[in-house]
Amino acid sequence: MSLFLEAARGQDTARAPIWIMRQAGRYLSEYRALRARYSFWEMCRTPELAAEVTLQPLRRFDLDAAILFQDIMTPLPPMGVEIDFSPGPVLKEPVRSAQQVRALRVPEGGEIAPFVAEAIRLIRAESPVPLIGFGGAPLTLATYLVQGSGSKDYDEFRQFLRYAPETAHALLDKLTDLSVRYLKVQLQAGAQAVQLFDSWAGLHDARVYREFAKPYNTRIFEALAAFGVPRLYIAVGALHLYGEIKDLPCEVVSVDWRVPLSHVRPLLPGKTLQGNLDPAVLLAPEGVLRAEAERVLREGLGGPHIFNLGHGIMRQTDPERLAQLVAVVREFDRRAHTT
Numbered sequence: 544m545s546l547f548l549e550a551a552r553g554q555d556t557a558r559a560p561i562w563i564m565r566q567a568g569r570y571l572s573e574y575r576a577l578r579a580r581y582s583f584w585e586m587c588r589t590p591e592l593a594a595e596v597t598l599q600p601l602r603r604f605d606l607d608a609a610i611l612f613q614d615i616m617t618p619l620p621p622m623g624v625e626i627d628f629s630p631g632p633v634l635k636e637p638v639r640s641a642q643q644v645r646a647l648r649v650p651e652g653g654e655i656a657p658f659v660a661e662a663i664r665l666i667r668a669e670s671p672v673p674l675i676g677f678g679g680a681p682l683t684l685a686t687y688l689v690q691g692s693g694s695k696d697y698d699e700f701r702q703f704l705r706y707a708p709e710t711a712h713a714l715l716d717k718l719t720d721l722s723v724r725y726l727k728v729q730l731q732a733g734a735q736a737v738q739l740f741d742s743w744a745g746l747h748d749a750r751v752y753r754e755f756a757k758p759y760n761t762r763i764f765e766a767l768a769a770f771g772v773p774r775l776y777i778a779v780g781a782l783h784l785y786g787e788i789k790d791l792p793c794e795v796v797s798v799d800w801r802v803p804l805s806h807v808r809p810l811l812p813g814k815t816l817q818g819n820l821d822p823a824v825l826l827a828p829e830g831v832l833r834a835e836a837e838r839v840l841r842e843g844l845g846g847p848h849i850f851n852l853g854h855g856i857m858r859q860t861d862p863e864r865l866a867q868l869v870a871v872v873r874e875f876d877r878r879a880h881t882t
């Protein structure tokens with residue numbers, strides 16, 4: 544079995560496997576070259592292009608997992624919403640009324656994104672390492688649908704949860720059904736793990752998380768249990784929510800850079816920890832990069848650890864720096880450091 548899958552299933556491996564959030568993307572010249580010729584949606588919706596971009600970072604770096612090239616917004620247009628990228632998602636018309644929520648369709652799995660299933664088959668035929676499928680968590684998808692675009696503090700969305708809680712639940716319920724169908728399609732096509740991105744969950748207090756996030760995330764993870772693949776979860780800036788997140792039926796929790804892994808370990812009993820180098824460290828000189836990466840590796844001892852960044856890699860990152868990071872992680876023998 545691969546090191547990534549072993550660690551994701553809870554083994555304290557001799558070396559920490561490594562993959563990088565947003566490892567396919569604009570910091571790579573070969574990505575930018577393709578992107579100059581195709582729109583972002585064209586790249587997502589053409590299986591050969593999506594597979595090619597997924598494989599690009601694996602050709603350059605000795606990574607232990609691949610992540611499907613798509614966006615968290617991929618399954619939403621078939622519900623009846625129009626989304627552009629500039630560069631983040633922008634809704635033509637934000638979804639805010641009960642009537643708009645009622646009008647959203649929940650398509651059958653086969654209708655949602657047939658190009659994704661095909662891309663996964665192409666990737667599996669080529670990739671030397673396991674493939675992680677992914678989706679956006681319902682609360683985070685709803686954040687974009689209601690707010691209408693990226694935002695600093697998503698005030699419209701936070702207001703919506705208070706003014707229209709019933710509409711919010713109706714929306715989250717549909718997004719949950721959609722996500723279960725979409726993620727099942729990915730697993731049936733050959734994805735070997737799934738990560739649920741709850742990027743904006745950290746905006747909310749624990750009470751809001753308990754009401755609007757936890758039951759839906761739980762439903763998704765439970766619906767996928769029968770596949771027996773590792774289920775990964777990330778919420779950014781969410782230390783105050785770990786008392787809830789610890790109960791999610793998933794094997795791995797990805798931690799952002801704000802807190803050392805050793806501090807989080809007792810808060811998430813039984814989970815594999817993933818993370819948590821600050822992506823900004825990849826912009827620092829080589830000596831700083833090594834010292835900070837080794838610190839994260841030491842903090843990750845004492846339980847299963849998958850090395851990653853605390854959030855997505857920045858587009859101004861020099862790919863050479865990522866190669867150095869992979870070398871540092873591969874050299875670090877966790878057994879030699881465990882007393």
Ligand code: 1CP
Pocket residue numbers: 563564565566567568569578583610611612613614615616628630631632677692693694740742854855
């Ligand atoms: O112009 C371009 O080339 C588009 C840039 C881009 C890319 C490369 C976007 C728009 N999405 C992606 C791909 C993507 N998105 C991946 C690919 C796989 C990989 O990691 O290699 C993944 C996993 C995502 C997931 C995603 N999209 C998240 C969750 C992860 C996170 O960063 O928290 C979120 C929040 C999005 C929304 C989104 N899509 C694109 C951007 C720039 C953003 C975020 C900015 C915003 O909120 O406005």
